[in-house]
Amino acid sequence: xxxxxxxxxxxxxxxxxxxxxxxxxxxxxxxxxxxxxxxxxxxxxxxxxxxxxxxxxxxxxxxxxxxxxxxxxxxxxxxxxxxxxxxxxxxxxxxxxxxxxxxxxxxxxxxxxxxxxxxxxxxxxxxxxxxxxxxxxxxxxxxxxxxxxxxxxxxxxxxxxxxxxxxxxxxxxxxxx
Amino acid sequence: xxxxxxxxxxxxxxxxxxxxxxxxxxxxxxxxxxxxxxxxxxxxxxxxxxxxxxxxxxxxxxxxxxxxxxxxxxxxxxxxxxxxxxxxxxxxxxxxxxxxxxxxxxxxxxxxxxxxxxxxxxxxxxxxxxxxxxxxxxxxxxxxxxxxxxxxxxxxxxxxxxxxxxxxxxxxxxxxxxxxxxxxxxxxxxxx
Numbered sequence: 001x002x003x004x005x006x007x008x009x010x011x012x013x014x015x016x017x018x019x020x021x022x023x024x025x026x027x028x029x030x031x032x033x034x035x036x037x038x039x040x041x042x043x044x045x046x047x048x049x050x051x052x053x054x055x056x057x058x059x060x061x062x063x064x065x066x067x068x069x070x071x072x073x074x075x076x077x078x079x080x081x082x083x084x085x086x087x088x089x090x091x092x093x094x095x096x097x098x099x100x101x102x103x104x105x106x107x108x109x110x111x112x113x114x115x116x117x118x119x120x121x122x123x124x125x126x127x128x129x130x131x132x133x134x135x136x137x138x139x140x141x142x143x144x145x146x147x148x149x150x151x152x153x154x155x156x157x158x159x160x161x162x163x164x165x166x167x168x169x170x171x172x173x174x175x176x177x
Numbered sequence: 178x179x180x181x182x183x184x185x186x187x188x189x190x191x192x193x194x195x196x197x198x199x200x201x202x203x204x205x206x207x208x209x210x211x212x213x214x215x216x217x218x219x220x221x222x223x224x225x226x227x228x229x230x231x232x233x234x235x236x237x238x239x240x241x242x243x244x245x246x247x248x249x250x251x252x253x254x255x256x257x258x259x260x261x262x263x264x265x266x267x268x269x270x271x272x273x274x275x276x277x278x279x280x281x282x283x284x285x286x287x288x289x290x291x292x293x294x295x296x297x298x299x300x301x302x303x304x305x306x307x308x309x310x311x312x313x314x315x316x317x318x319x320x321x322x323x324x325x326x327x328x329x330x331x332x333x334x335x336x337x338x339x340x341x342x343x344x345x346x347x348x349x350x351x352x353x354x355x356x357x358x359x360x361x362x363x364x365x366x367x368x369x
Contacts, residue, residue, distance in 0.1 A: 164325070
């Protein structure tokens, strides 16, 4: 079955093999969820679900994973792993506006990479993170708009620490001051 | 006649243990960092392609094993401790070929002054936990961390000394992210 694919401007600009994160990024996220004992986690931009699988595997049995994507590109059966999975099809900003605030221990953002979308999206993301929780952004070195977002929020009341990744696309951890 | 009690005990020879004030305050079984903490740093080293790692406070070497395993061939690990508590398993890891691995026995405040400047990609501080000591260590570590490198402190949630250090460092020029750890002790990543 062919899935109808909705694309935004940036989706076309970024080659599709790039939509999947590097293996070392999944591994870091996996060990971050394990170490912090995060129970309620969310991913924006699920794509084929490689990172999602790692995130769900890192959760305790009573943990919960929420994934948002504008399309269903899933290649993995996320619900078969164990913890509760909520996959939401839709635009991340609208979906998040309907969610209960301060509920997530960890949020991984790797959806649209266009400035016009990621700035309002960030405003929704920070409403949903618990105090002391951590947000991770992918492509914070390789994609200019995401890099700009990191520079922008680090001037606000957020701590941003950026790391190189194997493809030099970058991963940043963000925490409210 | 030799008393029964004088017979040498089996296992590792007893070493003279130097303690500082805080060493006696923190229960000894708590000296090892959580395993998940070592795994997280190992994955961070691999992802960020860090090559040079410095650990202050090695103890038995549970974290050192993860750090050494994560650095690439040609990478460097330096561990400092005031005592040598390393287990035979740690010794084996430290003998791994193709990587430069050094264990330095001594007081970190003296030994840190002998290391190359702006050199280490990751510095893990988990030694004496009094604020005064951590502050001095941190000031020395600042000179040793590479341009894109990070300083990571352990016990920044449940112990006052490291926690105050993070507040202090964040106040003047560092970005910090504090993460919970399995036993609730916490680590903080600091970057300029």
